[in-house]
Amino acid sequence: MSTEVSQGLPRPQRTISDEFRELQHIVNLFQHQLDAPHGTVGLHPFGPVNVAGAKMAFTQACRRLREALTSYRGTALESWGRLISKQSEGGGLPDSSLAVLTHKVTAAGQELNEMRRVVDTLHEDASKCGNILTEAAADAISKALAIGGLGGQQAQLLVERLKSMAKRLGLAHYTDTQTHMEETVTTVTLAGSIIVIDVDIGNSIASLKVKVSYVSDMDHDERIDALMLDRLHAADIRGFEALVEEMAELDRLTKEQSPVSFIHNTFAIVATLAEVQARELSALGGDSKQLLRHGSGIALPHARHVGPSLLYFMPSAIRHGLMAADFADMVRLHSLSERTRAVAPLCHWLSFSWEPSDSRHGFLSAQSPKYCLPTDYMAEDSESHHVVRVHHPGISGLDMQFLELTAPESVPKTGKPVDDSITQASVDSGAWIPYCMVARLEPTMPASALTVRAIMAAIQVDTSALGPDQSAGVGLAHDSPRLLENAPTLEGLVRGECAKTANTSGEKVEMGPPQIRAWTICRIPLYRPQNVLAVVPILRRQAIFNSLLASCYTDAVDSELPLTGVSARTHANDPFRIDLVFNNKQLDKDGDIRIESGGVVDQGVVLRVIETTGEVAAWIHQSLGIASTEELLAALGSIATTATTLCKSMAHPKLSKVADISHSIPAIAVWLASHPL
Structure with a gap:
């Protein structure tokens, strides 16, 4: 009897909340598998974490949730809508029914708001889950390469990873397999509109090769090949992918902002920094060690990133511990030796990149290879550009010549357009695009309000509309407060950084009460290339003071x-x-x-x-x-x-x-x- 009754009972109806909870359970379960010991190494095809199975379960749960939401809309919400329409047409409802309906509508609105909040949270969790999966898979491949080298399975795994990366970055990919002297080499080609990256994968780490070439007239630079190859030799898959992503971003921007070539302008900045370094070195009597004291730093393109990087501060103890030959090698070879590579993480760098901007900035064409002009290369002012002379703030008597585009009549010299319609005046408007060059600090730097204001003056940011306590914004810092008294202190920020690195919060020196209000600078927009000359000494002074202050704690x-x-x-x-x-x-x-x-x-x-x-x-x-x-x-x-x-x-x-x-x-x-x- 009980069996017949149970068979006649309807199946319990699942609610929307039930579907939400199940979907969240799937995400939490997958996260738990990744966080378990050997979880990342155990990613499919190595172990128990089956990515395909998790993806299928997630898809099915999303489908059931969508069906539940559709059913809810078709039953409760539509019936309430009909009742409200009847009331508005004059049909009338008893006061008690109207009160019940009002209560239901209010409750439904609150429930829908809660659903929207849960959906947003779930979407964020799903995105995080995807990012965790991508990074964990890269770590798993890195560990496999580090342990077992490039065997047959590991080589094929790296090939598949490159293909997956190409799809994620919007690059085309091609493979070609050839056998030579009993060794099979698979060449994976990643191609964009301008860049072409060839990766040769054989049966050993020594057989790995990387070559970056360009469809345009850009010269091949072996330093980029060496930088990417170093990442693969170190079994750093995530680091290699980050470099490819930088190249893909330059390729995408060049395609979207045609006829401007971001790759060309990146190489132009590299050439400019090299020219500035050469002039500074000549003014300093060839003493390359003084470039970190009086000059604008040591230009090391393609040493850490694809594109220009500048080493502008090295801790004093390290700088005095290195031989003059080490500095000479860095300047001459534009790369890091094994000796200097070990101390590179302890130094302060500027890495240059591009990012969207509200104002329009001028970009060089392929006919103008550099921003900074050498003395034997003369360019007269014309309708499209003019030559500006800039006095170096750190080295007395040193002048630079920079090429600067002449803005159209509707674009002021600040680079900000009067209106959205930029006419053809004295220069091709296609050279003015909403992107600017940005110098990113590695690591980020705690800086006083005086330093922030000095940098804003150096890059010629208009702060007339800002109050005296609000001028630390303009995108320099990622924790800019609205008022100065709400800012943290430099002493507190430096002490916090020391506690992270030294795992100690004790003081070696008895410090007085904190007094210096500060921010953490992470990026500096550069409206003109010559801004680097004025910005670097300001940053270096702050870095030196921070090192003095940090010695009180560590x-x-x-x-x-x-x-x-x-x-x-x-x-x-x-x-x-x-x-x-x-x-x-x-x-x-x-x-x-x-x-x-x-x-x-x-x-x-x-x-x-x-x-x-x-x-x-x-x-x-x-x-x-x-x-x-x-x-x-x-x-x-x-x-x-x-x-x-x-x-x-x-x-x-x-x-x-x-x-x-x-x-x-x-x-x-x-x-x-x-x-x-």
Whole structure:
């Protein structure tokens, strides 16, 4: 009897919420499989995570959810709509029925809003799931190549991965397999409108080859081939795909913004940076080591990315530890040696790329190979362009010549159009497109408000419509607050970065209360190529000060007699100055306090990063006319930054040299302990 009754009962109807929960369960299950030990290595075809099965289950769940939503619309919503229409036609409804209907409509509206929120969340989860799958598969291939090399299965897996990447990036792909001397080599060709990337995959890592060529008249550059090949030799599939994606983006932009060639302009920037470097090196007497002190950095195109990269700051300890030959090799070969490659992640870089912009910017044609003109290449002003002379802010007496497009009459010199219709005036309007060159900082840099405003002035951003506390925006920082008092502090940002890298939050130096408001700079739009000359010294000065500040949290200096206390204080009105008091009380090997001869207990020092050169200058409290007091730190703070006593000529030469070489406050303390002033 019970069986017959159960057979006659209708199947329970699944609700929309049930379908949502099942769909979310599928996503969570797949995520759990990827997060499990050996989950990424176990991706199909290696192990238990079956991508095809997960995709099928996800598709079926989406179909059931779509059917449930359609049914809901066809039953409840349409019936309520008919009732409302009847009411509007004068048919009338009892007050009780109208109240019930109103309640149902309100509840339905709330439920639909909740459904919309859940759908949006589910869509984000599905996108994240797809990204996780793509990255995890790349990691799995990388691990397989690193462990087993390019065997038969791994080689075929890499071939399939390249094909999949081509589809994802919108590139055509072709394969050709040939056998030579008992070795099978498969060539995968990735082709765009202009670029062609050939990857040869054999039975060993040594047989891998990469060549990038162009349909246009662009010259072949072996450095790009070497950069991509290095990624494959290191079994870094994700890194290799990132480089191909950069090339594909240049190809896509060139196709969309014809007749402008982004690949040509990328190479023009590379040539410009090389020309600037050559002139700076000549002005510095061939001392390539000084390019990181006075110049605009070392141009290393295709060393980290496809396109131009600039090494503009190297930590002082590393810079003084490298031989002059290492710097000469970098400048001459435009690449990183094995020795310099090891320290590259510790340096600061600018990498140049393109991104959409609200204003229109001029791009060079193939007839203009460079932005910066060498002395033996003269170009007179014409209707389409003019030559501008720019004085180098860091190297006295060095002038540059840059080629600058002449804007049409409806486009002001700022690059912003008066209206959307740009007429043919004195230059082809096709050269003015809504893209600009952007310098991305690697790593991002905490910077004071003074630095942000200086960069905005250097790139000639119009801030007249912004308030004094709102001018830190304009796309420079990714955490720009609306008001200055809402900004974080430089001390807090630097300390947070140190805690990430050193896994410590303790202070080596007793710091005063944070005072410098700051932002984290991640990108700098460059409205003119010559902006780089003015921007790099500003960034370098901030990087030097940050290294000094970071030493208060992370530096550990070997010393038999460690100092018992170092106090430091920063200044809000001068964010490149640190006042220090070093306690000359020391502990001997037995732990007893020992006071140095001379009776001076504390030593006061003022450190400041010089604006023009980026050097660190040091003044001692005796030369500043301050006697040793219990409030020595406060007495130092009373000295105004603009005072004549804080001029470089009155700085202590030996102490300044120690500070400039080390960029380390604990190292200065140890030197003072062994060299009483």
